[in-house]
Amino acid sequence: MNLLSRPGRWETFFWPLLAAALFLAAWHYSVIWTATRVFPSPLNVEAGLAELVRKHVLWGDIVDSLRRVAIGFGSAAVIGIPLGLTLGWYPALNQVLNPVLQILRPISPIAWIPVAIVFFGIGDRAAIFLVFLGAFFPIVVACVSGVSSVPTLFRRTGRNFGLSPTQVLARVVFPAALPQILIGLRIALGIAWLVVVAGEMIAVDSGLGYLVIDSRNSGKRYDLVVAAMLLIGLIGLALDIGFRRLEKIRSVRWGFSHGP
Amino acid sequence: MSTEAVMTPPILDVKLRMEHVGMVFGGDRKGVSVLEDINLDVCDGEFICLVGPSGCGKSTLLNVMGGFLSPTNGSVSIDGQIVHGPDPRRILVFQERAVFPWLTVEGNIGFGLSKMSRAQRDERIAHYVQMMRLQGFEQTYPSDLSGGMKQRLQVARALAVNPDILYLDEPFGALDSITRLIMRGELLRIWQVERRTIIFVTHDIDEAVQLADRVVVLSSRPAKIQDMLTIDVPRPRNISSPRYLELRDELLKKIRRAYTV
Numbered sequence: 001m002n003l004l005s006r007p008g009r010w011e012t013f014f015w016p017l018l019a020a021a022l023f024l025a026a027w028h029y030s031v032i033w034t035a036t037r038v039f040p041s042p043l044n045v046e047a048g049l050a051e052l053v054r055k056h057v058l059w060g061d062i063v064d065s066l067r068r069v070a071i072g073f074g075s076a077a078v079i080g081i082p083l084g085l086t087l088g089w090y091p092a093l094n095q096v097l098n099p100v101l102q103i104l105r106p107i108s109p110i111a112w113i114p115v116a117i118v119f120f121g122i123g124d125r126a127a128i129f130l131v132f133l134g135a136f137f138p139i140v141v142a143c144v145s146g147v148s149s150v151p152t153l154f155r156r157t158g159r160n161f162g163l164s165p166t167q168v169l170a171r172v173v174f175p176a177a178l179p180q181i182l183i184g185l186r187i188a189l190g191i192a193w194l195v196v197v198a199g200e201m202i203a204v205d206s207g208l209g210y211l212v213i214d215s216r217n218s219g220k221r222y223d224l225v226v227a228a229m230l231l232i233g234l235i236g237l238a239l240d241i242g243f244r245r246l247e248k249i250r251s252v253r254w255g256f257s258h259g260p
Numbered sequence: 261m262s263t264e265a266v267m268t269p270p271i272l273d274v275k276l277r278m279e280h281v282g283m284v285f286g287g288d289r290k291g292v293s294v295l296e297d298i299n300l301d302v303c304d305g306e307f308i309c310l311v312g313p314s315g316c317g318k319s320t321l322l323n324v325m326g327g328f329l330s331p332t333n334g335s336v337s338i339d340g341q342i343v344h345g346p347d348p349r350r351i352l353v354f355q356e357r358a359v360f361p362w363l364t365v366e367g368n369i370g371f372g373l374s375k376m377s378r379a380q381r382d383e384r385i386a387h388y389v390q391m392m393r394l395q396g397f398e399q400t401y402p403s404d405l406s407g408g409m410k411q412r413l414q415v416a417r418a419l420a421v422n423p424d425i426l427y428l429d430e431p432f433g434a435l436d437s438i439t440r441l442i443m444r445g446e447l448l449r450i451w452q453v454e455r456r457t458i459i460f461v462t463h464d465i466d467e468a469v470q471l472a473d474r475v476v477v478l479s480s481r482p483a484k485i486q487d488m489l490t491i492d493v494p495r496p497r498n499i500s501s502p503r504y505l506e507l508r509d510e511l512l513k514k515i516r517r518a519y520t521v
Contacts (some may be wrong), residue, residue: 023336153358154490155352156328157360159345160326160352161348161371162346162347162421167384170345175363176360176362253401254401254403
């Protein structure tokens, strides 16, 4: 295989498929060879998935998880982007608030679970609050650094053409920072998907996280546990791929490395 | 002051006047003096080149003229009015990375025209697309343009708001030498059509002699006006004519002096 030549069309599918097939085979045979009674083989998982689909519980759980992410991530973006832009625009204000943000930021949203339950009780709102927390800080941080790394050249040009400070923010600083803001949003969406599963294990009785923990608690159905895990992975991947499409929009494409 | 300064044609219309302009960064006591007692009159429609040792304060001077920095001493006035801040009537042009990468060619040229009606704006954009030879690239983003095209785009964006003065801060410094040569020709062509006052910072001696009506030589920091040289070679300039070469040598000598002072 020549590493310098462009891989053929079939190769771009063949090698990843082969790797996946080898992974499934390794999984399958290690279940057989270790003669485990608990851990399911890929075939058990597939049967489990089919059972979930048949019982019509799966779709509801997926929708519930996605809904919580949409609300939590959405409100984090709605509050976090203006806040981050403001902090980036007024460095003095950022200096005042930054220590608080930096202390809150490394706290895992999981650690907030007891607090969330005190605030919102067991239920949807507690889970959404956790998702919000997980997404909020990366969004704010990306906006602050995006705004403060806009070249002086651009700001000066904006002022030179007679723009007011608000216009400079809207017409120069925001579009110039947008690629970095999008990267922050993408990271935040990934975290939101991680957090919603954790939150659903404790705070609510629906969603993919609940499906995982419920399958284990009600009869140790590890085939269903692993099926739910795989689904979580696939949906997370789909969200990320969907979000990356935004990077191809013409007015932000300049900020990403993947060619013209 | 050298004899050439006396040879300057009688000043008809002073566009820009700098009187005792001084600039000290970081407070008066321990501050670094960057500009010292700069006095210069620039006529309407004149093409001035500023040359001087690198780091001497040429860009600072340009930013003071453009209103981005206020001088700690003296004043800059344009048409008799003291400059207090940036203004679309005088546009600074930088190296080519100052075009906005999130806007198309049209979007960049129209950037300063948001107060116009749609039709007026489109007409203005089309005019400068034509003038800067960017036809066919109206919807292209800067990342798909060459360095020379980006710089033409930046000049088009500046001209579109109809400024009376263009300040150019080593605008062709990052271009390769052939593109630079072509860009000089383009700039002269536009200047002859649209007759704006141009103040052009460069550290390229040939560039200065090819372009300017008058070359102002600055000393090393703190920058003072060390010398001035009127380039009395009619355009289009024959860059191998004896007079041209003589002036080029003279400028070189003056710059050498500026470096040693």
